[in-house]
Amino acid sequence: MNLVSIRVITSDVDRLVDFYERVTGVKANRYTEDFAELRTGSGTLAIASTRTVPLFAPGSAHPADNRSAVIEFLVDDVDAVHRDLTGFVDDIVKEPTTMPWGNRAFLFRDPDGNLVNFFTPVTPEAVERSTAATG
Missing domain, CATH: 3.30.720.120 (Signal recognition particle alu RNA binding heterodimer, srp9/1)
Structure with a gap:
């Protein structure tokens, strides 16, 4: 699957x-x-x-009503993406931060309020996990 x-x-x-x-x-x-x-x-x-x-x-989905899912994108350089999107993204939730599991993450909301995470693995362990997951 x-x-x-x-x-x-x-x-x-x-x-x-x-x-x-x-x-x-x-x-x-x-x-x-x-x-x-x-x-x-x-x-x-x-x-x-x-x-x-x-x-x-019918009636199963409602727009701009999500507070439980995160849409995630693996990017090459989260800090560069953050710089590029500064001034465009209005609702920044978390500036680029290295998370305990080894990803550097930048979180923001899209215009409908959905949470979006752009991240880059930065520790050897996170890089290994990412490589294994993406093939």
Whole structure:
């Protein structure tokens, strides 16, 4: 089994797609006005309109209502990404900090309030874990 994507439901697809294109540098594939995907080497962030929810499970998802999941991206240099996004990201949760498990992490919220973590493994153990996980 492989996890292939995370889907975020939003009331403003264009705003969220534009945000993620800017922070990741990944161009989205926009299939309809209600659905887009940002594909990376290891997974996909799907962004869908509230209009798609009734198609798969009416009432099952609500936009801008997440306080339990973190959308995480492995980056080459979290400090460089932080510098690049300064002035663009409005809701910074944690400035780049080296965590006890060896990742240097920068956390912020996207325009819908979803928590995003950009991280870089910096200790030998964290680098080894990351290399094993990404192949």
